[in-house]
Amino acid sequence: MGKVYYVSKHVGLGLLVLAVTALVTIIALSIAYDKERAKNQDTLGDGAADGTTPVPTPFTPKEPWDRYRLPVSLVPVSYNVTLWPRLKPGADGMYFFTGKSAVVVRCVKETDLLIIHSNKLNLTSFNGHHAVLTGLGQATAPAIQNSWLVVKTEFLVIQLRSRLSVGASYVLYTEFKGELADDLEGFYRSEYTEDGVRKVVATSQMQATYARKTFPCFDEPAMKAVFNVTIIHDQDTVALSNGMEIGWFQKCKNSMTTFEPTERMSTYLLAFIVSDFVNIKSTQNKNLLIRIWARRKAIDSRQGDYALNVTGPILQFYEQYFNATYPLSKSDQIALPDFNAGAMENWGLVTYRETALLFDPIMSSTGNKETITTVVSHELAHMWFGNLVTLQWWNDLWLNEGFASYVEYLGADYAEPTWSIKDKIILSDVHKVFAVDALASSHPLSRREEEVNTPAQISEMFNTISYSKGAAVLRMLSEFLTEPVFTKGISSLAVFLLKFSQLFVCCQAVENTPGMHIPHTVHDIMNRWTLQMGFPVVTIDTRTGSITQKHFLLDPDSVLDRPSQFNYTWFVPIKWMKTGVEQQQHWLLQETGNLIVTPIDWVLANTNVAGYFRVNYDLDNWHRLLSLLNTNHQALSIINRAQIIDDAFNLARAKIINTTLALTTTKYLSKERDYIPWESALRNLDYYILMFDRTEVYGALQLYLKKQIQPLFEHFKTITANWTKVPTGHTDQYNQNNAIGIACSMGVQGCGELIKSWYRQWMENPHHNPIHPNLKSTVYCSAIAFGGVEEWDFAWRMFKNATLASEASRLRSGMACTKAPWLLNRYLEYTLDPTKIRKQDATSTIHYIARNIVGMPLAWNFVRARWSYLFKQYGGRSFSFSGLINGITKRLSTEFELQELMKFKEDNLHVGFGSATMALEQAIEKTTANIKWVAENKAHVLKWFNDESK
Numbered sequence: 001m002g003k004v005y006y007v008s009k010h011v012g013l014g015l016l017v018l019a020v021t022a023l024v025t026i027i028a029l030s031i032a033y034d035k036e037r038a039k040n041q042d043t044l045g046d047g048a049a050d051g052t053t054p055v056p057t058p059f060t061p062k063e064p065w066d067r068y069r070l071p072v073s074l075v076p077v078s079y080n081v082t083l084w085p086r087l088k089p090g091a092d093g094m095y096f097f098t099g100k101s102a103v104v105v106r107c108v109k110e111t112d113l114l115i116i117h118s119n120k121l122n123l124t125s126f127n128g129h130h131a132v133l134t135g136l137g138q139a140t141a142p143a144i145q146n147s148w149l150v151v152k153t154e155f156l157v158i159q160l161r162s163r164l165s166v167g168a169s170y171v172l173y174t175e176f177k178g179e180l181a182d183d184l185e186g187f188y189r190s191e192y193t194e195d196g197v198r199k200v201v202a203t204s205q206m207q208a209t210y211a212r213k214t215f216p217c218f219d220e221p222a223m224k225a226v227f228n229v230t231i232i233h234d235q236d237t238v239a240l241s242n243g244m245e246i247g248w249f250q251k252c253k254n255s256m257t258t259f260e261p262t263e264r265m266s267t268y269l270l271a272f273i274v275s276d277f278v279n280i281k282s283t284q285n286k287n288l289l290i291r292i293w294a295r296r297k298a299i300d301s302r303q304g305d306y307a308l309n310v311t312g313p314i315l316q317f318y319e320q321y322f323n324a325t326y327p328l329s330k331s332d333q334i335a336l337p338d339f340n341a342g343a344m345e346n347w348g349l350v351t352y353r354e355t356a357l358l359f360d361p362i363m364s365s366t367g368n369k370e371t372i373t374t375v376v377s378h379e380l381a382h383m384w385f386g387n388l389v390t391l392q393w394w395n396d397l398w399l400n401e402g403f404a405s406y407v408e409y410l411g412a413d414y415a416e417p418t419w420s421i422k423d424k425i426i427l428s429d430v431h432k433v434f435a436v437d438a439l440a441s442s443h444p445l446s447r448r449e450e451e452v453n454t455p456a457q458i459s460e461m462f463n464t465i466s467y468s469k470g471a472a473v474l475r476m477l478s479e480f481l482t483e484p485v486f487t488k489g490i491s492s493l494a495v496f497l498l499k500f501s502q503l504f505v506c507c508q509a510v511e512n513t514p515g516m517h518i519p520h521t522v523h524d525i526m527n528r529w530t531l532q533m534g535f536p537v538v539t540i541d542t543r544t545g546s547i548t549q550k551h552f553l554l555d556p557d558s559v560l561d562r563p564s565q566f567n568y569t570w571f572v573p574i575k576w577m578k579t580g581v582e583q584q585q586h587w588l589l590q591e592t593g594n595l596i597v598t599p600i601d602w603v604l605a606n607t608n609v610a611g612y613f614r615v616n617y618d619l620d621n622w623h624r625l626l627s628l629l630n631t632n633h634q635a636l637s638i639i640n641r642a643q644i645i646d647d648a649f650n651l652a653r654a655k656i657i658n659t660t661l662a663l664t665t666t667k668y669l670s671k672e673r674d675y676i677p678w679e680s681a682l683r684n685l686d687y688y689i690l691m692f693d694r695t696e697v698y699g700a701l702q703l704y705l706k707k708q709i710q711p712l713f714e715h716f717k718t719i720t721a722n723w724t725k726v727p728t729g730h731t732d733q734y735n736q737n738n739a740i741g742i743a744c745s746m747g748v749q750g751c752g753e754l755i756k757s758w759y760r761q762w763m764e765n766p767h768h769n770p771i772h773p774n775l776k777s778t779v780y781c782s783a784i785a786f787g788g789v790e791e792w793d794f795a796w797r798m799f800k801n802a803t804l805a806s807e808a809s810r811l812r813s814g815m816a817c818t819k820a821p822w823l824l825n826r827y828l829e830y831t832l833d834p835t836k837i838r839k840q841d842a843t844s845t846i847h848y849i850a851r852n853i854v855g856m857p858l859a860w861n862f863v864r865a866r867w868s869y870l871f872k873q874y875g876g877r878s879f880s881f882s883g884l885i886n887g888i889t890k891r892l893s894t895e896f897e898l899q900e901l902m903k904f905k906e907d908n909l910h911v912g913f914g915s916a917t918m919a920l921e922q923a924i925e926k927t928t929a930n931i932k933w934v935a936e937n938k939a940h941v942l943k944w945f946n947d948e949s950k
């Protein structure tokens with residue numbers, strides 16, 4: 001699955017007008033395996049069998065249908081599936097679909113029980129049973145004795161009068177009816193309005209466990225089969241599925257579309273869509289059909305062109321990278337008005353949020369374009385890694401998602417070579433996941449198979465650790481093996497059901513390449529990074545040459561209750577340089593080691609941020625690096641400049657270095673023009689803003705930042721010829737946004753007037769928006785913050801009329817910036833009304849409001865007052881739910897607020913916290929740390945900002 005975006009990646013710091021903002025894209029920080037969860041399982045009702053046992057040892061239920069895993073006695077070979085979604089409600093007002101399925105199963109172990117997944121389906125009765133079983137070929141099927149549904153484990157169980165024979169094949173036939181709900185799960189309904197007409201789309205999201213909600217099936221990734229799909233639909237609609245459409249039949253007013261049989265594939269990759277969408281297409285290598293599908297309006301205004309342009313090159317790149325041709329005859333990609341995740345890699349029919357696929361040449365920003373390139377690249381990587389080669393079970397999900405999250409940058413770089421997109425992984429993945437993985441409540445990448453069973457546990461695997469740490473660690477592997485060796489290992493994967501251990505056996509085969517010096521097997525090295533949580537901080541003392549490693553914990557007082565078999569030491573590959581000269585890679589294999597240095601060199605370790613660790617130095621070397629930044633910052637690479645800042649701020653948070661040393665890394669920024677170091681600094685300063693924007697420190701901070709941003713603001717004013725041109729560099733366009741956003745909120749002369757006049761011009765002529773798309777997020781937020789109800793209502797009207805999803809999303813986030821409490825409260829109420837704010841956007845809207853200093857207490861009250869409703873709507877399995885808790889608790893930093901948070905937890909124990917359980921624990925942990933941090937640092941920080949802003 002693609003990432004879930006809560007906060008648009010390039011919102012820009014315009015939000016700082018309100019002295020707010022969390023810029024960082026926040027991805028669900030859900031973590032399985034916590035004690036609270038085990039304790040709460042009764043109330044959660046997620047069906048965990050061992051609700052009362054606080055230990056994670058799974059107790060084995062007696063009956064096979066009480067377990068969550070399918071027995072191994074039967075394997076599916078192929079299915080005939082026919083589905084008929086009704087795009088108009090039935091007599092009772094309910095939208096529904098009907099269907100029938102015949103699955104050929106082979107018996108591999110004698111059994112008189114047939115167990116298959118089925119959830120929320122009403123099955124037609126045949127002679128009092130839920131299915132019909134017949135023998136295939138010579139086989140005769142035993143009669144059915146009894147059949148029943150098990151709601152908890154989502155099984156249909158069929159008890160036979162006698163046993164099935166090993167080697168024989170049978171056909172299990174079912175007919176069923178299900179609700180076509182707007183719940184974004186399984187076969188579901190999406191709605192939109194076009195030319196005043198309400199339209200309904202039937203579409204699907206199967207990952208991870210929703211195929212069973214569409215038809216009875218063996219719904220586990222290793223249970224691959226061939227699917228022969230037929231869809232019945234209205235004549236004036238088009239049906240799509242994984243395979244190419246090969247037949248049409250007319251039946252009364254209905255059409256029946258049949259599709260070519262799929263490859264052998266997992267159920268979670270199936271897709272079924274009925275809509276009146278249209279497409280644009282091209283062909284590649286003479287016979288591969290590439291199509292982009294969307295609403296007619298979107299295609300007519302050429303919003304699909306960009307995705308179509310990049311798909312070909314990206315597929316080409318991966319064919320080369322994996323040394324395997326794209327295995328299907330077509331590649332469809334479709335943009336849906338309602339979609340929960342960012343995108344989903346259904347084989348041959350990839351589904352996207354509109355913002356992740358549609359680019360409007362006039363209305364969209366560079367950031368929108370980059371999102372499309374990287375998400376498309378991510379999903380297309382899965383066509384090989386994930387779909388062709390599939391994980392045996394969900395516990396290894398990190399390998400699937402980590403891999404796609406790493407190579408998405410390579411594919412995107414191939415499509416857009418001028419963007420330096422590969423550097424972005426530092427901000428979007430490495431730094432983001434460092435923040436989570438530095439907590440005592442983190443967890444290892446790899447999970448044992450027995451630990452992941454229930455749908456809720458599976459859903460929890462889709463978290464930042466799997467995606468971003470997975471990406472960072474695989475990138476490190478590729479860096480120390482070198483890319484050619486790594487890709488050779490990847491492309492030699494002949495196994496189609498993968499366990500993570502096998503990946504590294506493959507790499508092992510190539511690691512004896514001449515010139516390769518690896519101190520241990522790849523397998524042993526990678527175990528250190530995947531079986532224990534966290535990462536080390538490497539400390540280099542340039543006075544003695546000694547180097548040491550230590551588990552990095554953001555809160556040095558936190559208690560680790562998760563032991564590590566490796567005692568929290570890692571095999572650390574250290575690339576480093578000495579006074580500008582690259583040195584040979586050093587492997588730190590124990591707690592301590594030695595480098596050869598002389599005390600006058602400046603040393604920089606983790607060059608190119610190739611490794612997944614932080615670096616600290618003796619004070620002298622820190623000062624040498626700081627002075628280098630001040631005199632000649634370009635002697636260091638862009639990402640290393642960002643790394644120094646991020647390391648310093650985090651080392652300070654962990655009390656390893658002084659807070660003032662960290663702040664000092666931002667002094668050179670008055671000379672910095674590049675985006676990544678600036679962005680890194682602003683994200684780190686964001687913590688200071690959140691902690692202090694309600695105190696006197698804020699005034700001094702504002703003066704300091706104003707001084708630092710002024711030259712950047714002037715720089716962009718000059719290179720854009722007084723804001724009339726667009727900077728040519730890709731990341732310069734982002735940094736221009738930062739410059740304007742910060743300058744305005746810090747009160748740089750001329751900034752506020754500039755923004756207000758742009759917005760005013762737009763209000764005067766709503767059909768002509770003079771604001772450049774790159775700057776819209778920042779400008780909307782600032783102008784609405786400076787303005788009142790008139791500005792807000794104008795934005796709301798533009799939001800309701802927006803025909804481009806990314807424009808709607810910028811306005812939606814901009815409206816959260818108003819300073820008027822009544823407008824914010826009204827806006828919060830709107831999130832409960834799906835005709836005002838789409839369900840998929842409700843939690844992120846609340847989250848935006850909470851970023852606003854005025855909105856934070858309002859959002860917090862709102863969520864507390866309506867917890868049981870919100871929980872019922874979004875709590876169960878939604879990926880975005882934990883992001884909500886994160887968002888509303890970010891600024892909490894007083895004893896009183898901590899008490900309120902604890903009370904919230906207590907008051908709602910009977911409701912539960914679902915997929916936000918872990919986020920709530922983290923919020924309590926973080927608030928406790930915030931209280932301590934503020935107490936210890938407030939005076940120093942105030943003094944430092946006062947001194948430096950003079």
Ligand SMILES: *[C@@H]1O[C@H](CO)[C@@H](O)[C@H](O)[C@H]1NC(C)=O
Nearest residue numbers: 078079080102103104228261
């Ligand atoms: C699906 O189609 C394939 C190829 O035509 C065929 O071999 C298979 O038997 C079909 N599956 C079923 C359940 O009929």
Ligand SMILES: *[C@@H]1O[C@H](CO)[C@@H](O)[C@H](O)[C@H]1NC(C)=O
Nearest residue numbers: 079080081102103104171228
């Ligand atoms: C699947 O559908 C095909 C084509 O309609 C048909 O020939 C075949 O018998 C069906 N298979 C089963 C097992 O029903």
Ligand SMILES: *[C@@H]1O[C@H](CO)[C@@H](O)[C@H](O)[C@H]1NC(C)=O
Nearest residue numbers: 096097121122177178179180
């Ligand atoms: C399934 O059956 C139940 C019980 O009769 C009914 O309440 C529900 O609406 C049915 N679902 C559909 C989709 O028809």
Ligand SMILES: *[C@@H]1O[C@H](CO)[C@@H](O)[C@H](O)[C@H]1NC(C)=O
Nearest residue numbers: 305306307308309359360361
């Ligand atoms: C797509 O490619 C065509 C041909 O190279 C180009 O003219 C067009 O501007 C591109 N469209 C977008 C949105 O990038």
Ligand SMILES: *[C@@H]1O[C@H](CO)[C@@H](O)[C@H](O)[C@H]1NC(C)=O
Nearest residue numbers: 322323324487488489491492
């Ligand atoms: C690519 O695959 C082909 C055929 O499978 C093989 O002969 C060739 O050596 C592979 N190339 C690389 C670079 O691995």
Ligand SMILES: [Zn+2]
Nearest residue numbers: 001002401404
């Ligand atoms: Zn993915």
